[in-house]
Amino acid sequence: MANHKFRVCPTTGLRVFANAENLIKANAVVAVVFLLVGGLFGLAVALTRWPAVHLLPADWFYLVLTAHGLDVLLVWIIFFEMAVLYFASAVLLSSRLAAPRWAWLGFVLMLVGAIITNVAVLQGDSSVMFTSYVPMKAAPNFYLGLILFAVGALIGCFVFFGTLVIAKAEKTYEGSIPLVTFGAVTAAIIAVFTIASGAIILIPTWLWSLGYVSHIDSLMYKLVWWGMGHSSQQINVSAHVSIWYLIAAAVLGAKPLSEKVSRGAFLLYILFLQLASAHHLLVEPGVSSEWKIFNTSYAMYLAVLGSMIHGMTVPGTIEAAQRQKGYTNGLFEWLRKAPWDNPAFSGMFMSLILFGFLGGISGVVMGTEQINLIIHNTIYVPGHFHATVVAGTTLAFMAATYLLVPLIFQRELVMKKLAQWQPYVFAIGVAGISLFMMGAGTLGVPRRDWDITGADAVMQPDYPGAAFLMMGLNGISAVLAALGGMMFILVVVGSILFGKRIPSKSEVAEPAAEPPAAAVGEYGSATHRAIPGTVVLVMVFFTAFVLYYFINWKYLSEVWPLR
């Protein structure tokens, strides 16, 4: 059959089927296009919130902010995740893709949906923000596009599950699926829940915007909408943690310290991450504290536990692999002599650090029931999620792209120096965005606000000078991040169009049996390597976490007593 054509990757020995390869390419390319568009919208937002620049007029600012959220948070990330799902199933399992025609249908639905929603936003009557809180109403096409997009993504998830079934039936691999594929399964399971939540709320809201439904309760909307909105961030976490493991394995030949622990941590995501809708309802009327505490903590922080486990096991696998290679001096020789000039590695490692220290800690702190009182809807919130979604997910996806270009597009990278610098420029920019927005938020600056001076208002708020300074520094950081983003797009587009072709053999019957890199050690056996450097990193992280957590309780205790 024509769609059973495959080639053997010369570097990894994996069988890459043509049908999967084409879908991975298509999804990744569209993803990068929307990253470019959404990223430019983001730059315009940051330049407007830079008080000295104040780029856009108010109506354009709110329009562009809506489009920015949609295009990067939703379209870029989900398209790339489709590529990741197809890669983690078909390529890593050396299998053909299930139902490629359905996969193409899903792709087209997602693309059409994304375009419909973008057009609705650009027409100007749907500047309702990404969250589109009722009773504020967007044009019907705004919701329709999102629904089509979600249906397309759901089809993609089922193609992924189908591919797992085919690979198992056709015995393309032995034993259990690889850890990275396991992580992708986690992401896909959460995605199904996420898309179901989206359907439950967006379909009635669409009918409401058309006039067929008379009333949608605003609190119910938020509760269910965030079942989609926050859970989709958990898809991202599962996907980018999988990519951390993928890159550690592909670049360094790193092997999980313990399959059981890493898989158990993914399982915690599946079981508990869905409760996170509560993070958005902590200062809401109509929900009880018991409900808030149980849900906001993912049932006693069990999903946070999952992330903290990955926080040790991911650097731990890298340390073990490096020590195996002979970098055994001191605590950190393994880290100093890591391939920092390889953008896949440097991007991955900075994604790990920034996600943990900035995104993870701030997320848990602001998701504490009472502490949310001093953070809700301030610009601290986008500060937090730029650390998770941009420094964490987007940077990890960029790093993964540096692997996909040779492996899937079969092109060598062009402008290698630019590629080397790219993760650093982007990471520094995004770290600045996150830190300065969090800082401004601590000083009370609201999110989604065109002008904090109150120049057009009857009464003026009085923010401290430091708040304006932080917003300016945020603008500068955004320029740096945008530069990093442009470098990424230059390198990737340049490589795909003009990179040197990497030859590969086509339609070979047997996959290479040899593993691409030496395994690091057997678990639990005498060859297991100690990871003292990682232990120190984890202790630093834990200390920062505990200190920052209690500092925020101190801040809270200083505001007016409330009951």
Place this chain on the structure above:
Amino acid sequence: MAIQPPSERIWWKEPIPRTEIIWIIVAFLWGLVMFFMMIYWHSAGEQNLSNEAYRTTPAAFAAKAEAMVNEFKVREEAGMPVVRPPPGSDVYLIARLWQWWPILEFQKDQTYRLHISSMDWQHGFSLQPVNINLQIHPEYDMVVTVTPNEAGEFSIVCNEYCGIGHHTMIGKLYVAEK
């Protein structure tokens, strides 16, 4: 490697390395600390939401607010009534496109039952520079029992996007020394 099937087929029976076990236990216990901290603060801390809330309608809520304004108005400022309700009383604050109505004047260290509701879309009550933030919904009457512990002039900023005039939705709240 993480991109290949586990080399040990029965990977779920492998012993877990000691460093990982210790970290899992530490992280789990820390989770418990954070969980019980929220419960503890409900008894020991002073900043908690009682989550007292009622169903209402914009018309019913506005009627209560207007009655309060008629009874306790002390002056006008920029066309807006300034109201000094007695300590301990029920106080009504309307959120609507694009104002907080009316201007309230509290006394320091006195307690008020502050009701807030929206007449139209969702709004964000953000008291500055104190930095207390609440989400305001239409059709929900949210009650916060508040005790201002400092005197001065405070802003109420809207921090939930509510359309083109969102950034102009700024109100005022006074706290007078006793």
